[in-house]
Structures are given as C-alpha cells and as structure tokens.
Amino acid sequence: MAEAISTTSKNSLKCVEWMWQANSNPWSDSEPAKWNHYSDVENLIIERAYSNKETRAVLDDYYIDFTQNRQISNTDDYKERPVKRVVRKREDKHLREERFVDLPVSTGRSFGGEYGWVSPFIIEVRRDLKLEPEELPSKKPEMIPMLIEKAAQGIIKEGKFIRKEEEAKELANMLLEQKTNGIKQIWQCCVYMYSLESFLYKTLNATMRLVGDKEHEHVWRSKIRTLGPFCLLLWDDPCNKKATIYKTLYRGANLNKQQIAKYEEMAKNPDEYGSFQAFTSCSRNRQKAEEFGNTLFIMEVEIAFTANLAGLSEYPSEEEELITPGVSFRVTKVKFDQKINKHLIYMTLRQRFSKNSTSLIFSVID
Template identity: 85%
Template sequence: MWQSNPNPWSSSEPAKWSHYSDVENLITERAYMNGEKRAIFDHYYIDFETNRQISNTDNYRQRPVKRVVRKREDKHLREERFVDLPVTTGRSFGGEYGWVSPFIIEVRRDLKLEPDELPSKKPDIIPILVEKAAEGIIKEGKHIGKEQEAKELANMLREQKDNGIEQVWKRCAYIYSLESFLYKTLNTTMRLVGDKDHEHVWRSKVRTLGPFCLLLWDDPFNKKAKTNKTLYRGANLNGENRSSLSCSYQKLFEK
C-alpha cells in the first residue's frame, strides 16, 4: 500500500493508505521475494530498503509504502469495475446484436478468420492469437504509460499459449478479473460499440484488444447460451442518461 495523502509527510493529519493495483502487487511481490532491491514501474519504483515509492524522474518525490498481509475478508469494493465507466445515450441496453458483438465480427475480419474458425475449433491458431493478444496489450499499456504492467499481463498470457484453449481461456479470464488498466480500457471500448458518434474509437481498438477479446469470448466451457438469467449493470447516470432510459422504458411498455 502507498500513503496517498496530498502531503505524505504531514504530521497534522492521519495517514491515508491506498491499494496498489493487482498487477502492481504481483510485480512488487515477485521482486521482493526474489531478493531484489527495487520493483520498477513506468513512473516510479519501490525501494524495499527504505520502504519508499520514488519517482523515476525526481528523487525528491517520495511516498511511504508498506507491505501488509490482507485477511480474506479485507477486500475493498472495486467500484470502478462496475459503476465508473461512461454510458452512451445512444445505446442504453445490450442484447440488440444477439450472440455475436460487432466488435468480435470485426476482429475476425481483421484476422481473416471465417465464422467457424475459432480457437476452440482450430487449435493451431491459438499460439498465434495469444502472441497477437500479448502484443496488443503491450501496445495499449505503453500508450497510457503502463508498459511495465502490460508486459506483466502479456507474459502471463504467453505462459499458456501451448497449453490448449481451456488453459488459455482460464488465463484470459484471470487477467480480465485483475485490477489493472486492461479491464478499464476494454470495458470503456465495449460500451462504445453501437454508438455511431464513437464508432471510430472502438474500431481503432480492433487490432490491439481484438485478439484478447476473441480468446475471452470463445469460452470452451459454456458452449450453450444461458437463458432466463438476470444480468445487472451498474453506472453513474447524468440527466441525459436518465432521460434516455426513461424514454426507452416508456417505449417498451407501449408495445
């Protein structure tokens, strides 16, 4: 954890501690257990001897850090995963595309795959898709200053590339579940699919995020679509969002 007070050295206010992301913790813990002196990230490094987070460009910019063993019940709610993403007024409800999202269709086209050429049905393309997914993750991470985290995720995925679709899918699901830049970028992109004003945005992610999405979408364990299930979606709504939802509900009840 890192001390996140505006002035971490102030003695007039209680210390406020914030969690590192899951991926930052993985990188830090591995470096610590391997006996390394530092865990290095894009904008800072963690010095284990002084228990400080230190800027890579200014040694005077430092913050205290501490290593704690968290209890099983000590799990903070990851609100950003559920409610802190933008909602487009042009597409408030999902399900309008059926089983296959336009994003997945464009990914298959970009990869020059036929509709039935999925990794679960064509194992020889799995290592190729994994490598493309890893490269895409690194490119996205580098774009937002998270290259070290991206390389960690990419290496985790590459570890399974020769172990079959089930292990690859499990690793993709695990990576997606981690607190990191990847799920935020991916979720933001997916919520723009169907919004004509932002079509260029989600299409720009087809080549970088597409291979990972295809591997995650092609679930080898659930081969039949589940019905009669309720899926809840959380979001912070503004006035325009609420007005759009109200109109949509009204149209549904008029049918």
C-alpha cells in the same frame, strides 16, 4: 485455476497487498495517514521483486526501494512516499466501485442498438484475422499460439500508449506462458487477467462501448488489431457453452436526470431493445451492488450467454457474473425506491439471434 496461472501470482494477491501513503504531505505528523492500493498487476510486480530479495521493483512511473520502504519517482528522486506491505485475505475486500458502477452502456447512441447476438467488434476482429466461420480457438487449437502472440503484442502496445508498459509486459507474459496449454486453461487465464484491477479491462470495455457511436467509430476500429486478439480469446468461452437462463443480476450506476429519463422512455416501448457491446460485470449479490451509485440495475436473464467468474477471479466475494458482448436488453420498469434512496431500473436480458449473425458465427452454440 491453479493450472492456468502461476501459483505464486495467485498467492501473492491473496495474501499480500502493497500500499502507498496518499496524503498531500506524506511526512506530516498532524494528519492521519491515508493509504492507497497499488493495482493488482503492480502488486504482482512488487511482491515478486520483494520475494526474490531484489532491492527495488520498477513500475511505470515509480520504483519501490525496499531498503527504505519508499516509492520514488522514476524522473525525480526527491518525490518520495512511504509504502507498506500488508498481509490480509482477498475475501476482506469490498466490491470494487469502478468495476461495478460505471455505466454499462453509452447513452449517447440509443443504448448500443441491436446487432444480433455477436458484437460488431468481434466480427471485425475475425475479419481482420481473416478467419473463416468455423475458425475459433476452441474449434481450431492450432491457431492458439498465433492468437496469443498477437494478443500479447497488442496488450503491450496499448500499455505503451497510456504509459503502462510495465503493467502491460506483466500481463502479456502471463498470457504467453499459456501458449502450449489447452483452450480451457487459456480462457481461464484470460478471465483471470480480466478480473485483475488494471488498465486492460478498462481500456477494452471503454473501446467496445463505442460500437454504434458513429462519431467515434474510428476509435474502436483503431483498437481491433491491438485489443481484438485478447477479446476473441476471452469471448470464445469453452466452459460455458450453454446459455444462462432464469438468473437475476445486479449492477450499480451513477445516472443523471437525462440518463434516467432515457431509460424511462425505453420502458414505455416494450418492443425497443438495446444491447451490451462490452463485457459487462454484474454481481449476483444485490446487497453488494447496492453499495455504490444512485441507481440499481436489476437484470432478469431470460436466456443469454454469461460467465460465472467467482471461481476464477481474484475477488470471489464480488460474486461476479460477466455478460458477454452482444446480449440484448429491454427496460421493463423504472421507479424510485425511497427506502434505499435509489432509482431502480428493471431489465430483461435476452440473446436475440439474427440471420446475419447466426450464419457468421454459429459454432459457439453447437
């Protein structure tokens, strides 16, 4: 992975963490200090400025004044909070709740339906880029610089839209540095970027989960040009060409009664399949996945395209396995475990090939 991104970036995250005091009154002496983490990308920006002996680091809503160890609002100099620099090991981090606990599929549209083994989002990205069936970055390296440029521009545009322009520029530059490298290094860089705590993976997955929801079809289609090129680079995995078989993955969730009832209904019909339309983060470690939420998904992979991110991620202890978009699932059982006070939803995962999808993009499984 050292070849795919700068050593400085990785070491910054592994050794140093910047934090800001989150108390309602950060200057109060009557309550214990509560410290919140900056996002991974903000941490990279801050630590680079600090290491370069600059007087400040500029973030999207604030800047960090190193002379005073203060976070100061970009629009109001009177809004200040203390900050601190902590040296620690990334392995000390717990499983990130938001990344592994939000609902892996939207329950508003029959669990994503079935579309064959390629997500419609990927198909529409290829159409928008006017790519032929054999034209993937792993098969046609000459298209990589164009894709990286478009991906970087799209990330910046999405960042501006949600007032995260500084984060977006940091991510875009990380990708642009790879323009002359091979597809494996570029894919590793994309995985690393995806593994970081930032707006990028959240925006991408929130968009892709809307596939199949007619009411919000215009939303995910509007993101094809901005998020599509990065999505294609992440999806076209040159390192895991063979499908995963016979592996168990876990993911937590907070489900209400109505959502659990939908899974119970699905379990009654062994022929009913749903599909993951977004990149879905799971853990190979059940104990870690059980830390959060009122529900645990237990997913038995029969045959599906997944990627082990542990060696590439900034959070190797999460034992993250990424399910790629388009993988189908069937609910086999739903029960309540009184010992751990959680609902258990058992699934089998299987890549289901359709005539339409296999003729469209067959080269990935050559």
